[in-house]
Amino acid sequence: MTDEIGIVTPEKLHVSTPLEMVSGSTLPEYDLAYETYGSLNADKSNAILICHALSGNHHVAGQYEGDSTRGWWDGYIGPGKPIDTNRFFVVCSNNLGGCHGSTGPASINPLTGKVYGPDFPIVTCKDWVHSQNTLRQHLEIEAWAAVIGGSMGGMQVLQWAIDFPDQIRHAIVIASAPKLSAQNIAFNEVARRAIMTDPDFHDGRFIEAGTTPKRGLALARMLGHLTYLSDDMMGSKFGRELREGKLNYNFDVEFQVESYLRYQGEKFATKQNFDANTYLLMTKALDYFDPAADFDDDLSKALSAATAKFLIISFTTDWRFSPERSHEIVKALLDNDADISYAEVNSQHGHDAFLLPNDHYEGVFRAYMNRIHVELNPPLLQEGE
C-alpha cells in the first residue's frame, strides 16, 4: 500500500442542456473536464467535491502518465492523507471558462465554429456551482459528503451551501471571504488592465491573431503572487538578498525577490500557457461573488437556507483574505445557529498557506474529515450496550 495516488486520467462530461447564466447569457452546450480519486461506496454517500481557485484546475492529486508534476493539492489528498482516498471518492472539475479541458474562451463556439475568445460569457460562482451540480447528477450522487475549497474555491463552497442545501452535508471553506473588498477588486483590476492593454491581447482575439498577451499575463501573475505571500514570508525567504552577491546599479535583477517574481510570471505566461481570457473571467467571477447582495446585503440571511455543517479555516498572515474575512462568515453562520467549527491557523505563508504543509492546519483538517467518515460509518453498538 502506497500513500500516494498514482497515475490519474482526466475524464470529460459533455452537457448538451443549455446553461442559463447569471449574466443573462446562455451557454448552448459545454464540456466539464474532471478527475476522480478513490472509490464511490455502495450507497454513494462518500463523495467529496473539491472546488479550485483562480489559476487551479481539476488536476488536484496524482500525476499524469509521463509527467512527474503532481496535482496542486496532492499533499492533502491521497491514501492516509487528510482527505483520505481509502475512505472518500474525491471529484474535482475544471471550472467553466477555464483553460484545462472544460469549455472556456479558447474553445470553439458551436454557434459560429470559431474560438469564443472575448465572446465567452461572463461566468459567476453561481454558474460554476450549477454546472458542478450537473456533474453530481451525472455521477448519480445524491449529496456530497463534503464540498471543499480554498480561496475562490471556498466561495464556491458557500454558494453550494446556499443554492443546494440538500446536496451538501459538510462545507469546508478555507482562506476565503464572503465577498471581495475594494482593495481586492483593485488588485484584480490592475491585473486585468495589464492583460487588456497588452497589444498582443487584440481585444481578446489573440488566438485568431496568432499571439499571446504574455507580457500582461506575466504582470498579472507577478501581482497575484505578491498578494499570495505575506510580507513576513517574503522577508524570511528573500530579505534583501542580492542575486549576484553585489549591487550592479542597473535595471537587471539585483535582488532575489525580483528574480523569483519574474520567473513566476514568465512560467505562467509561457510554459503553463494560461489562457488570458480565462484569467480575466476568473478575476471577474471573484469580483462579482457576493451572495449577500440578493439578501439586503445580509450574509446571515443569505446563509439562512444552508443546512450543511461548516468548517472554516483562516491563516494569520493571509492579507488577501485575512482571518477577519473568515470571521464574517463565522458570525453569519452563528446567527443561523449552524453547526460550525473554526480554526485560525498560525502560519507565516500568507494566502498560500492553504496549499502548504502545516501541522495545525493538517490536524484540524484531518480531525474534521475523520468526523465525516465516522458519521458515514457509525460504529456498531457492542452487545450489552
Add this chain to the structure above:
Amino acid sequence: MTDEIGIVTPEKLHVSTPLEMVSGSTLPEYDLAYETYGSLNADKSNAILICHALSGNHHVAGQYEGDSTRGWWDGYIGPGKPIDTNRFFVVCSNNLGGCHGSTGPASINPLTGKVYGPDFPIVTCKDWVHSQNTLRQHLEIEAWAAVIGGSMGGMQVLQWAIDFPDQIRHAIVIASAPKLSAQNIAFNEVARRAIMTDPDFHDGRFIEAGTTPKRGLALARMLGHLTYLSDDMMGSKFGRELREGKLNYNFDVEFQVESYLRYQGEKFATKQNFDANTYLLMTKALDYFDPAADFDDDLSKALSAATAKFLIISFTTDWRFSPERSHEIVKALLDNDADISYAEVNSQHGHDAFLLPNDHYEGVFRAYMNRIHVELNPPLLQEGE
C-alpha cells in the same frame, strides 16, 4: 495678510562641477530646479529643506502664474501653517533624475547632444543628498534648521543626518523606512516590468521613437496608488459601490474603485506626462536605499554619526511603510541616545496620510516646528530673571 502662498516661480541652479555617483558613474554637469518660500533671515539660520517623494517635485506650495494647481504639500507650508513661511525660508529641489526641471533622463546628454534616456546613470539617495548639499552651498546656508520629508523624502532626511551631520539641526522623517522590505521591492519590480515590457518603451529610447509607454506607466501608477491607500480607506471610500448602480456583466468598469484607479493611471501617464525613465530611476533609488549596509547591517552604527535632533512620524494604517518600520529608526536612534520625538498618528488614509489633513499629525508637526523656531529665537530674559 493671507494664509496662502501666492504665485511662485521655480529657479534653476546649474552645477558645472561633475558629480561622482554611488553607481560609479559621473554626471559631468547638471541643473537643479528648485523653489523657495519665505525669507532667509540675517544669520541664514532659518532655512528648511523639503525632500520630495517618488512622483513629487519641487513645486511644494503656492501656484504658478496661470495655473490653479497648488503644490503637493501646500496644506502644511505657508503663513501660519505648520511649516510657517513667516518664520522659515523653505527650499525644495527636484531630485536629480527627475522630470520637472532638474537634469534627468529626458534631458540632453552634453557629451552626445542626444537625450539621455536609459543612459542616465542610476541615482541613489546619497547622490540626491550630495546634489542638494551643492544647492545649500549655493544658497550660502551653513546648516539647515531642518530637513523634512515623507516616504522617499524621509529616506533623504536620514541620509542627510548621516552624511552631513553638521549641516542639519533637525531631521523630520515621516511615513518612511530605513530600507525597503522584500515586499516593497517586489511591488517596485512589478511596476518596472509594466513599464519596461510596454512595447512603446523602446528600451528606454521612447522619446527618440516619438512614443510614450503610457500603458506601462498607467499600470505602475495604479499599483502605486493601491499601496498608498489602506484597505480600510478604500473600503470606506469605495466599498463595492457600482459605477452605474447595477451590474453589467462585462469588462467595462463595474465598481467605483476600478474607475478611480483607471483615472489615476491615465492622468499620470497622459496629462501629467511623467517620464517613464524617471519613474524607473526613482523606484531603483528606493530599492537601493539601505544606509545600514555599509555598517554591518547595523542601523544604529549607521546613525551613530548623526547629531541632528529627530522627529519621526508614522501612521497606523500605512502598510507600505508601517509604524514598525519607523520603530526601527526610533530604536536605532535611541541606541545612540539621540534627541528624539516620535508620534504614531491614528489615520485611516494609509501611506497617503502624510499628505492629508489630520489634527494629531498637524498638532505634533506644528509643535515641533515651534520648538525649532524658539531654538532659533530664544525668548529674551526678562529683567529680574
